[in-house]
Amino acid sequence: MKSDKLLDIQIELGKVKKALDKLRCDKAGGTDKLFSRLLIKLKEVICYPVTKIISESLCTGIVPDDWKTANVTPIFKKGSRQRVENYRPVSLTSLIGKACETVIRDAILNHLDRHQLIVDSQYGFRKGGSCLGKLLQFLDAVTSGLDKNECIDVVYLDFAKAFDKVPHERLLDKVNKHGIGGRVWLWIKEWLSGRKQRVCINGRCSNWTSVTSGVPQG
Numbered sequence: 001m002k003s004d005k006l007l008d009i010q011i012e013l014g015k016v017k018k019a020l021d022k023l024r025c026d027k028a029g030g031t032d033k034l035f036s037r038l039l040i041k042l043k044e045v046i047c048y049p050v051t052k053i054i055s056e057s058l059c060t061g062i063v064p065d066d067w068k069t070a071n072v073t074p075i076f077k078k079g080s081r082q083r084v085e086n087y088r089p090v091s092l093t094s095l096i097g098k099a100c101e102t103v104i105r106d107a108i109l110n111h112l113d114r115h116q117l118i119v120d121s122q123y124g125f126r127k128g129g130s131c132l133g134k135l136l137q138f139l140d141a142v143t144s145g146l147d148k149n150e151c152i153d154v155v156y157l158d159f160a161k162a163f164d165k166v167p168h169e170r171l172l173d174k175v176n177k178h179g180i181g182g183r184v185w186l187w188i189k190e191w192l193s194g195r196k197q198r199v200c201i202n203g204r205c206s207n208w209t210s211v212t213s214g215v216p217q218g
Contacts (some may be wrong), residue, residue: 006111007182009104011055017047018097028073030094032066039095041175054100061186067097070197070216071205091197091216104187106182117178164214168192171215 020043029035039046057063074087109127112118123129123137145152172189180188195211 004115004194005179006108006184009058009101011051011058011114013047013051015103015106016051016054016099017043019102020047020050022102023099026093028092030092030097031069031071032096034093034095036095046204050096050099053096054103057100058104058183058187061183061190063187063190064094064097065194067094067100068193068195069093069208070211071200072122072197073200079111089199092200100116101191104184108184111180112178115179139174166215167213188204 020039023036023040023043024191025037025040027036053064070091070093072089072091074084075090077088079086118126123131123134141201142152142154171192172185175188176185192215195216197210197211199206
């Protein structure tokens, strides 16, 4: 009988290999300076030791410091280039750390799907979901309502910097209430703790600053 809680994850060689196979050669490396082209060429050699490192990290609850630091690169969106709010910050973190995150994320998503903890109306951050898919569903509902002469009211909400402002304690409480505990919860807590980042532009970097809220965004 399967438990209703996700307390531990079996780190399998095949899953780590699958995560390494997804590396793209144009992906920038993190502060550990292990770049994607190197990792792609060596993935058959490093797959086993990376599996052992991830397994040990989960068992001990220790996340390497290199996985918790990020070089933030500002990407221009629109408007005046002189205004800081017109740039989107992208965190460049360790690619090995991302492989670990992928394996753990997949296990968490399987747990959430198995226990139907994510509503079907959520399209973001789900396999097979997209903004386009949600818009098509919305358009179908609106046009269907108009065909029936129904009144359609639409409310738009946009949370400014939503991912940057997530309080870690609240996030951990939410994770726990979704049946994620044991080693997995402790690992997530450690993964969120002691994070640091710096801004890098044209080869020059700012001083390190602590990250006390938000979740890393690649």
